[in-house]
Amino acid sequence: MNAPILPPILNDNPVLDRWVSFPAPGMVTVNTGRVELGQGVLTAMLQVGADELDVDKSRITICSGVTGVTANEGYTAGSHSIQTGAVALRQALADVRSLFLTQAAAIMNCDVAELSIRDGGILRNGASTGQDYWTLAGAIDLSTKATGLGKRKAVADFTSIGHDTPRLDLPAKIFGDAAFIHDMKLPGMVHARVVRQPNRGATIGTVDEAAIQRAAKGPVDFVRTGDFLAIVGNNELSVDLAGAAAVDRVTWNNVETPTPLQQESTWLLQRPSVDKVIGDPEPADPQGRQRFEATFTRGYVAHASISPSCGLALLTDGKMTVWTHCQGVYPLRGALSRMLKMEPSDIIVHHVQGSGCYGHNGADDAAADAAIIAQQMPGTPIRVRWRREEEFVYEPKSPGMVVKVRALIDENGKPSDWTQEIWSGNHNGRPGGGSSLLGEEALPGYVPLPPANEVPEAAGGGATRNGDPLYDIPQKRMIHHKIEEPPVRLSSLRGLGATANGFAMESCIDELAERASMDPVAYRLSIISDPRARGVIEKAAAMANWQPNAPGGEGHGRGFAFARYKNKAAYFACVVELDVEEEITVRHVWCATDAGLVVSPDGALNQIEGGIIQAISWVTKEQVRFDNDAPTGTVSFDWETYPVLKFSEVPEIEMALLNTKDEVPLGVGEVAGGPIAGAIGNAVYHALGARIHHLPLTRDRIMATLLQG
Amino acid sequence: MSQRFDFSVNGKPVSVALDNEATPLLNVLRNELGLMGTRFGCGLEQCGCCMVLIDGEPVKSCNRDVSTLAGKTVTTIEGIGSHERPHPLQQAFLDEQAGQCGYCLAGILISAKALLEKNPSPTRKEIALALDGNICRCGSHNRIMRAVEKAAAVMRAGERA
Missing domain, CATH: 3.10.20.30 (Beta-grasp domain)
Structure with missing residues (x-):
């Protein structure tokens, strides 16, 4: 018999004690490399542990995101935590459970088939045996590797998975406990703020230390290495005041700031790029078919986490300990190792919860700042907290994109050839992906790293994410123009390229439906055979009581859209109803999601709803604005210059989950962005009779469209 | 000095x-x-x-x-309350699982408490307007507003009892 194939994450982290331990009688520690970002993942892992080990949830403590302790699962990102992380954990725990049952059977000289486990106790033919995980633990070596032979529990036997479980982390946040990294205090800790290098290659001119000291209204010190300058002190207010004052009292040479021209993604069309065609060659001749073409853009978008990033670090006895709210403790350790010129084994990185990040925000960089200062101040714990403006200006942005769609339409009005041509900077600016940490660029002797590779197609692509239609189109390709020198630092934001690609693709599908004189829902169903895709499309339409070819206009409209995230995670279809006057007001969203096996239905719905609301905010409001006359060049630096959706602007949202008892879970966290963008665009067209091709759909663009009409 | x-x-x-x-x-x-x-x-x-x-x-x-x-x-x-003796708002936020990252929640609970003291029966729109000074970036708004409505109902019932 061939050995079973292990889930990929378990194959990479096969030693079982990376996943579970039995530290004291009655207690279980389940380890996960996934980290809590506000998505409830630790609670989901608790549910997995309870089911696969057959122990009560109250016995389980979750240990998450510590280098050298938990599995290296890369980043908690890409909607992978359940689809790949929980699957690995399930198998690891099933293997552990199997080891214990085999040991118990040996002791009792009976067949394993006679044994079962109830709340950690071993039963024989249903009767207690006096043996349990903790009596047997001493005889079992968990430093062995997973075999994949342990039988995972059948879906029908789950008592925890698939049932709502209150979030482990929420009480501390509702009662105001010290729940976040921002609330950590270490003995002897000093506060620090960084005087940010405006751009890579900028060098410090003058530092008016006296003026900064005066502004601090209390003692502060300066830490400088190369062009990395920080202000440290015991009093956080003094450090804050000094940090703010330093923005104007430190001069820089070689400053380059982004321009208003670069703010618009159409600037990318004229830039040098690395080009790639993914798919079939594009036909030179339409061969009698009608040609359709349209161009869409999206501006640069900020993660805009509610709290500025924070990091702590302490260098003692040659070991660097770092506390961070980043998405991947191992990738950060690798990048810190390069930056600090220390061995990875001399660096420990702990995840501590922060505010929601939605991708690669300033978290890694704040941790790096703390580590740089800690290296200069051995023995002193350093706490860096970015300023609000610092987070907005220096967090890596989600790339602006241009997406040009060309389709050839057959005699039945169906697309028979599809080209999705994409211009974008790199969505993979993560430190573990080959990019620098921000503070690293200011250190002495910094040598710029070569441009990092985009997220590979096998991982869902970056700029090309969801650029490949799931519809039944015989010939199709993506043409990817990777812009190597973007105007600002870029990285991953929830969904990556899926938002712009979904906006473009689903807008075009509606255009083709209209050309074919068909209703948008019926048209989609006529060009897609995947039964699960059809399932969510039909369900969303039914939930919204979608009326085929319902007349729109007069500023009120409905729009439909669909996507399967990355073409391999969850399926999602939605109807958006909105009003357009000078601005867009989304009134109602109905959606259906097929994510297969759902560990926590309430958790999944919370994630989907959050994704919908965030996408409405991106599409109707959000664009990072540049002005090279401004000191940092970025004029979106607070909540007034970068507004996001408010409570009074949030629509009613109705959601359904399909196929939740399937064996295979499909990632759900980023499922909404593309379809919501598409459905809003389609609803605006329905309301106005004119299509707006550029995100965000701001008042200026709506007014211009109305005036043209 | x-x-x-x-x-x-x-x-x-x-x-x-x-x-x-x-x-x-x-x-x-x-x-x-x-x-x-x-x-x-x-x-x-x-x-x-x-x-x-x-x-x-x-x-x-x-x-x-x-x-x-x-x-x-x-x-x-x-x-306003503790793990042992939660305020009705805190209990309602737990019941509704009203939050994602939770960083905004303390401020929102305070705004909601001030609202309910002035207006024990707020409409959804009044709740939304009262919370417009609080930003939630994760998109938990509807859960939060449901929790405030629920807490208001519990508090009104408590007044009557």
């Missing part, structure tokens, strides 16, 4: 000695009194993470100088 400032926090008198009389209340709560539930979000009175009640009124504490607080009563998230 350090000065002493006296006021009340969560029903107890406090007296803090500070060098800078322009120290914001938020810094005093977090760094002098160890009350970490009131969060720093922007320092610009824009996001609402630092909301507290001062004499019952919701106030963003990140720019509120401590020197303005003489004789005033401050209530923070730690003062």
Whole structure:
């Protein structure tokens, strides 16, 4: 018999004690490399542990995101935590459970088939045996590797998975406990703020230390290495005041700031790029078919986490300990190792919860700042907290994109050839992906790293994410123009390229439906055979009581859209109803999601709803604005210059989950962005009779469209 | 030269000695009194993470100088309920699982408490407007508003009982 194939994450982290331990009688520690970002993942892992080990949830403590302790699962990102992380954990725990049952059977000289486990106790033919995980633990070596032979529990036997479980982390946040990294205090800790290098290659001119000291209204010190300058002190207010004052009292040479021209993604069309065609060659001749073409853009978008990033670090006895709210403790350790010129084994990185990040925000960089200062101040714990403006200006942005769609339409009005041509900077600016940490660029002797590779197609692509239609189109390709020198630092934001690609693709599908004189829902169903895709499309339409070819206009409209995230995670279809006057007001969203096996239905719905609301905010409001006359060049630096959706602007949202008892879970966290963008665009067209091709759909663009009409 | 400032926090008198009389209340709560539930979000009175009640009124504490607080009563998230004795709002937020990252929640609970004290039967629209000074980036708005409605109902029933 061939050995079973292990889930990929378990194959990479096969030693079982990376996943579970039995530290004291009655207690279980389940380890996960996934980290809590506000998505409830630790609670989901608790549910997995309870089911696969057959122990009560109250016995389980979750240990998450510590280098050298938990599995290296890369980043908690890409909607992978359940689809790949929980699957690995399930198998690891099933293997552990199997080891214990085999040991118990040996002791009792009976067949394993006679044994079962109830709340950690071993039963024989249903009767207690006096043996349990903790009596047997001493005889079992968990430093062995997973075999994949342990039988995972059948879906029908789950008592925890698939049932709502209150979030482990929420009480501390509702009662105001010290729940976040921002609330950590270490003995002897000093506060620090960084005087940010405006751009890579900028060098410090003058530092008016006296003026900064005066502004601090209390003692502060300066830490400088190369062009990395920080202000440290015991009093956080003094450090804050000094940090703010330093923005104007430190001069820089070689400053380059982004321009208003670069703010618009159409600037990318004229830039040098690395080009790639993914798919079939594009036909030179339409061969009698009608040609359709349209161009869409999206501006640069900020993660805009509610709290500025924070990091702590302490260098003692040659070991660097770092506390961070980043998405991947191992990738950060690798990048810190390069930056600090220390061995990875001399660096420990702990995840501590922060505010929601939605991708690669300033978290890694704040941790790096703390580590740089800690290296200069051995023995002193350093706490860096970015300023609000610092987070907005220096967090890596989600790339602006241009997406040009060309389709050839057959005699039945169906697309028979599809080209999705994409211009974008790199969505993979993560430190573990080959990019620098921000503070690293200011250190002495910094040598710029070569441009990092985009997220590979096998991982869902970056700029090309969801650029490949799931519809039944015989010939199709993506043409990817990777812009190597973007105007600002870029990285991953929830969904990556899926938002712009979904906006473009689903807008075009509606255009083709209209050309074919068909209703948008019926048209989609006529060009897609995947039964699960059809399932969510039909369900969303039914939930919204979608009326085929319902007349729109007069500023009120409905729009439909669909996507399967990355073409391999969850399926999602939605109807958006909105009003357009000078601005867009989304009134109602109905959606259906097929994510297969759902560990926590309430958790999944919370994630989907959050994704919908965030996408409405991106599409109707959000664009990072540049002005090279401004000191940092970025004029979106607070909540007034970068507004996001408010409570009074949030629509009613109705959601359904399909196929939740399937064996295979499909990632759900980023499922909404593309379809919501598409459905809003389609609803605006329905309301106005004119299509707006550029995100965000701001008042200026709506007014211009109305005036043209 | 350090000065002493006296006021009340969560029903107890406090007296803090500070060098800078322009120290914001938020810094005093977090760094002098160890009350970490009131969060720093922007320092610009824009996001609402630092909301507290001062004499019952919701106030963003990140720019509120401590020197303005003489004789005033401050209530923070730690003062409205506890794990053992949750405020009806806190219980409703738990029941509705109203939150994702939760960084905004302390400020939102304070704003909601101020609303319900003035208006025990708010409409959804009134709740939304009362919370517009608080930013939630994760998209938990509808759950939060449902929780406020639920808490309001519980509190009204409690009044009648």
